[in-house]
Amino acid sequence: DAGVIQSPRHEVTEMGQEVTLRCKPISGHDYLFWYRQTMMRGLELLIYFNNNVPIDDSGMPEDRFSAKMPNASFSTLKIQPSEPRDSAVYFCASSLASGGTTDTQYFGPGTRLTVL
């Protein structure tokens, strides 16, 4: 079974450009998470969805960031306009709410974003 799929794997763009990151969660999973990882701040949760509905976007750094999940198999994270400080690895993860207290999050390979 395919894991979480992210695209692109690498993105290099110039400051001010729009960047769109894409994620396909594991089929059947009903939670989807977007994280950002940098050396300085570690792994930070940006936003997460349950059944395609955004639950908590308090980790989104500012209005330049937006995320959507139009259906159960696809999500996007958009940065407009991008800035050099947005350079990071962005991970998407998904999990299945089994009704228990512990659900494994499976991470995608990440998108390494560089904003020049």
Next chain:
Amino acid sequence: QKEVEQNSGPLSVPEGAIASLNCTYSDRGSQSFFWYRQYSGKSPELIMFIYSNGDKEDGRFTAQLNKASQYVSLLIRDSQPSDSATYLCATEGSARQLTFGSGTQLTVLP
């Protein structure tokens, strides 16, 4: 203060030794705790989770939880060079979101 604190390391141990990784958390309401391993340039992968006080063993890995002290640890027995990675501790919030520590970099020396 970060909600989840880890010694950033780096931690070096010789092959065959026991590696001990530690984590403290601030939210007393946290119920579930996770250890993820992340190889350089790769994504985090789950090693173990624990939600009851005491020890939980899985192969060479043992997770220990002490809720009174708000302390979680991971022991790796018979450490191998392939265990060299960054280990991330995480707590789970009420809505299944994870809060990660900054990670401890482990190097196992052959």
